[in-house]
Amino acid sequence: MTERSERNRATSGGLGLASARADEFALIPLPLAPALLSTEDGVVVRATEQAVKLAGETTPAALIGCRLADLVVRDGAVSLLRARGGRIPVRPLSWPHADDERLRVTVLLDVSDLTEAVPEQNNVGDSKERRWLIEAQRIAKVGSWVYYPETGEMYQSPVLSEFLGSSTTDDATNVGAMIALTHPEDRQRAEQFYRDVLRAREDELLEVELRDLPGRRVYLCTGRAEYNRSGRIERVQGTVQDVTEHRALERQLRDERRKLQDAQRIARLGTWEWDPRTNVMRLSTMLHEIIGKPTTAHTTFGSYLERVHPDDQEWVRQAWRPLIDRNEPVEVEHRYVRLDGAMRILRLHGTAIRDADGQTVLVGTAQDVTEQRAVVTRMERSSQRFTDLVSITPVGIGVFDGAERLVDANDALCDLLGYRLEQLRGMTVPDITHPDEQATGLPAPGERCGIRRRVPQRVLVRSDGEPVYCELHTSSSVQDDGTQFWLVVFQDITERRRAAEALRYQATHDDLTGLPNRAAVKDLLSNLLGRADSHRVAVLFCDIDNFKRVNDSLGHDAGDELLVALARRLEGGLPDGCTAARLSGDEFLIICQDIEVVGGVDSLATRVSGLLRTAVPVHGQLIRVSASIGAAVPNGTGAGGEDLLRFADAAMFEAKRRGTGKVSLASPALMASADRQLHLEGQLREALNNDGLALHYQPVVNSDGVVVTAEALVRWPHPDRGMLAPDAFLPVAEQGDLLRELDRWVLRTALREAATWPARNGRPVGVAVNLAGLVPGGPEFVDAVADIVAETGIAWDRVILELVETALVDLPSRTRHEMGELVGRGVRFAVDDFGTGYSSLARLKDLPAQIIKVDRRFVAGVGGDASDFAVARAVVDMARAMGRQCVAEGVETATQFHVLSGVGVEAYQGWLFSGAIPAHAFRDLVGRGPLAIPGA
Incomplete structure (x- = not known):
């Protein structure tokens, strides 16, 4: 019996209690660790073999009956176990036993590697045990640390130093240095963890997961604060466990x-x-x-x-x-x-x-x-099922030895490579790798087994010589005899790679013609203009003349067929070094890498014009087409690809103004004009975003001069150029793809202002908005109109949407359904400038509109031109017969008013009554009552 046992048993009487209850406590489960079981008064009644060994004793009897307070004492900031070989620094963790709260379980953690305290009798055995402990931490992938708040010092175990890549081992550091070794995105959580530990209750264990500085490893960090009798924290102890593989394994085996x-x-x-x-x-x-x-x-x-x-x-x-x-x-x-x-x-x-x-x-x-x-x-049977799963899984799985020879494989890998298992066994990784593949080996193994690696793509070769694209997932491990082997998963990504290539092709090529699209054009121009000879590059912008007429008369399918035929002519007829592309609609682009090789811009433009001036059979008809072409070359000012496209586009519009089939080269003046156009486009975009536009309203009156509706007309109070009419900036909006946004602004502003107009005799005035970008059949047309009406609070039956005649010809059923949905709510549609489109008067019955506006060109001559009078009368008669309201535009004389009134026109719009006036002036005009009609 040891001196310690003699003393404790003599003073506490614990020996009799322990002996008497030994049978009762013998089978109470304890952790597989240095652990002691004690009674309420602190007498040890049971000790594990690990605790006996840690104390340097040979049997549990040497510890049973001792008081726990005598066995484990405090020496400053360190708890010491009185052992046969001296005092061992330990960390006691204690809690009530799960089956009997009268008993407490105390686990003694040897923290010799975390403190400078050493056993009283230092010897070779102690040093060896310390090395064993450190090696055990390496195996368990657990490091430990101790932090003393009063001094700010922090001690870390050698294993923790290895984790963090720190140059110190068992040396003092500080919290800031430790936090600096974590990933930048995790440092805030690390700081919060240390703050929480310092505020935690005694024995409260806190945890947090953090990544190392490179972000490749994940560590589970724990911390627990220890308080002294005065309630102050003496020190904080914690562990750091590498859980990277654990997290990966959790995902794999979920x-x-x-x-x-x-x-x-x-x-x-x-x-x-x-x-x-x-x-x-x-x-x-x-x-x-x-x-x-x-x-x-x-x-x-x-x-x-x-x-x-x-x-x-x-x-x-x-x-x-x-x-x-x-x-x-x-x-x-x-x-x-x-x-x-x-x-x-x-x-x-x-x-x-x-x-x-x-x-x-x-x-x-x-x-x-x-x-x-x-x-x-x-x-x-789980293990057998796993084996069966590997056998039948469609993913190839192979086992390779240290020399990278295949030892075993499942059926999927045999099928993937086209070999029988007997043929595959013994093959090396280079044997199954395609000759064109540079990497022929498995990834280098890690320092520890179980580290998984991924190879995004490796080209293998089948038995028939065909390449197979695979994604490899590899993991190294060791067998029971210590032999290393590789477990490799081969994921066939051949189809995925083909799909990716197809997606890349779709992203850079036009769906209809297969020509390169705008994205491909930008990349090509960027590469060409980055070369030393970029001055030899030329761009031709081609727009098919009157292409809209083909769509309107024969349908969009015929238009698509025509575009495909023209694309094939360009592909087959362009000289070497020239690339044809389709930007959108009927716009083609020709990019020439070296204009001098093809004889200059004029020669290339003539050749392209000849290719696009042809007769193409479409839907049984021979369609003759031509193209307006604008050409541009770098002007030495460092213009980029977008600038070159703009200059060619502007030259194309210049060519189109001169007539069909014309060619125009972007001159310095034209380029300057295009730059001004771009600047104006930016100003218009800013005006739209900041409500920098204004609306004027022109009244529409009945035969008594009563204002029944008003047409909203947009104006731009330009900061430098003054008040601009629509014809000055609508082309800019069209080229800048701003028409839809402009229509939304006009519609929202007009309905909001009209909602405040006075009503005379209970008859509110309607408001008409001419749409050019926000049109039926477009995306979210109905929702956009409905949202604006709901936002402004105006009645549905006061809203009139005007569309040009050509926009209402050959409408698909879906578009008619959208218009019908709005008409059902009370909206009216008006045909603007009727008689100027490509349709005949007979199509009037097919137009889904309630109002017909006779174009001002026919109104102007009704008083003296018999033809104009006949057209106007025909339109009015047909409109009235089909239940449509008829409005005459451009009424400027009393004669025109009386003639039109005589043939049955119901409403009139023009300078005879009023021009377009600002919103506040129009409100006053409505409030004054009916307008006086000159000559009436």
């Missing part, structure tokens, strides 16, 4: 883990112990619940057998004999009848152990497997 968790969740497992000398059986709380007995009930082997199903009692009694007579382990599964009459199936395991006094005790488990039998069976 499905299997879920199945196992389900099985564990529904399984109920209890424990028992049986002392053959007293015939008393002690059952755990769960086992009491399983067999339906109260925890206060006395249980013996006989009372247990009484509840066994009568048909099973005899053979169960015999099944227990090997354990009772010879202490041989047994496994018994039988039926059990609970006190409530329910029958369960129990699976029991039993074995014999010796307690601390050397007496034999029978212990075991009992599990209710009535419902869980199938689950347990599945769990037992």
